[in-house]
Amino acid sequence: QLGGNIVLVWDNYSHHVDAAMRELIGKRPWLTVFRFPTYSPDLNPAEGVWAHLKKSLGNLAPCSIDDLAGLVRTRLKRMQYRPGLLDGFVAETGLITTPP
Secondary structure (H helix, E strand, O other): OOOOOEEEEEOOOHHHHOHHHHHHHHOOOOEEEEEOOOOOHHHOHHHHHHHHHHHHHOOOOOOOHHHHHHHHHHHHHHHHOOHHHHHHHHHHHOOOOOOO
8 A cells, every 4th residue: 555645647548538547537536647738748757768768779689579578677677776867757857746
């Protein structure tokens, strides 16, 4: 259990905005959802994560899909231990992450 309220920031992917998801969110008063405007990758920190990952894989030639998947998992895992890097992805968006 997290023991507190959760704020979720989502893109407008069709499954994130369909009726079933709206109902699910509506039944959870502890969950607040903010949605990015339509097609706004510059506001989504995940875009920075993927750009960084793609750059790190740029000159590699894995022998198989399994090898590529392993490299992706390893690189993403490494990012978890670099909070400054992750904070940078959020900072690039210009979004404010502290309560007013």
